[in-house]
Amino acid sequence: MLAPAGKEKVPAYAWLVFALTFGLLISDYMARQVLNAVFPLLKADWALTDGQLGFLSGVVALMVGLLTCPISLLADRVGRVKSIAAMAVLWSIATLLCGLAQNYGQMLAARVLVGVGEAAYGSVGIAVIISVFPKHMRATLTGAFMAGGLAGQILGVGIGGLVAAAHGWRTAFIAIGAGGLLLALAYPLFVRESRLNAGEKPAKGQVTLRSLRSLFAGAQLQCAYVGSGLSLLAAAALPAWLPTFFVRYYDLPLDKAAPLAALFLAIGGAGMIICGMISDKLVSSSSQRALLSVGYCLACALMIAMAMRLGAGTPQLVLLGGGMFFAAACAGPAGAMVANLTPAALHGTAFAVLTLANNAFGLAPGPILTGWLADRIGLLGAMQWLPFASLAAAGIFLIAARSTSAEIGAAETA
Secondary structure, three states, X not given: OOOOOOOOOOOHHHHHHHHHXXXXXXXXXXXXXXXXXXXXXXXXXXXXXXXXXXXXXXXXXXXXXXXHHHHHXXXXXXXXXXXXXXXXXXXXXXXXXXXXXXXXXXXXXXXXXXXXXXXXXXXXXXXXXXXXXXXHHHHHHHHHHHHHHHHHHHHHHHHHXXXXXXHOHHHHHHHHHHHHHHHHHHHHHHOOHHHOOHHHOOOHHHOOHHHHHHHHOOHHHHHHHHHHXXXXXXXXXXXXXXXXXXHHHOOOOHHHHHHHHHHHHHHHHHHHHHHHHHXXXXXXXXXXXXXXHHHHHHHHHHHHHHHHOOOOOHHHHHHHHHHHHHHXXXXXXXXXXXXXXXXXXXXXXXXXXXXXXXXXXXXXXXXHHHHHHHHHHOHHHHHOOHHHHHHHHHHHHHHHHOOOHHHHHHHHOO
16 A cells, blocks of 8 residues: 555655656657658658648557547556557557558558557556556656657657668668567566556456546546647647758758757657646645646747747747747646546546547647648748647636536545
């Protein structure tokens, strides 16, 4: 059993679980984002439009959105560790297939498989992590874990771009797929279902219609899902299009544009962790976390809007970096709200609902809509629309912050 918050010593095994699960998340996002680093090469080789490139990127998030809930519910029932290993094997093999694709149709099919493999990893992975750590660390852990996604994007874009520039885009896919496969096979050797917290054991017979309804109990919980998703639209669009943005508007070659884009992704990852820690240190209630998220969203919208009104140069880069810092800052507070307002036995499924919302409102439409708009008004014009999603997210979180205590209590005790 966990000791009272603030007095518990975190066991070494918990950090081992975090490290391995975090490592697989990095592999997950490297497999997802390496494509964005090779956009210019694919566009040249296969004569693709920006819309087609954006769909190749967004289809992964689309599949995640469609499948995350059923696969997460299955993982809650049959065991999270074995489910994680199976997912990682699938997305790694699919990434290898991307490197072997001979045309757009084959690449699209392989990317769909990547999405199927990655569909429930984020939700099941964070459920495993919070099961072995104290409750008072949830916002920090959620923010840090999701920052692993940005770390994977950094490596996927940075390493993928460098490898592609030196050895071709096929080699980039194959290298990242092979690395993920090795880690996937090692994961169940070190992480055991029996060593997870008893309160987080597979739900099996505990899952009922009534328990599933608790995943949507109260306006505050519902707003946490929607607000989190909208806040991530800019966080998804920027990583997908920054390498291309620097190639087109800063006249940089790919081997320089990709590392520069990776630097901005690192800033985003730092923002997720730091803002999650701020949430844990300064606020305690879900209403306070929601109000803090309002501030994060407004800061992101303001900085990106100002950056996109400037021409290429240092001031634009500084503001763009500030916007990237806050682009996914709500991940930690929103994740803590979901964990605190849902039953422990269904945390995998609860985070699946959060993942579904993240993908439906942000991660999937971000790259796709930006690519679609870029074909019509240019990439710069398309990116000028990103702040509106952050403003909408701020409005949703404001509603959550003003939710009545009766609604909150109903959700907490469901």
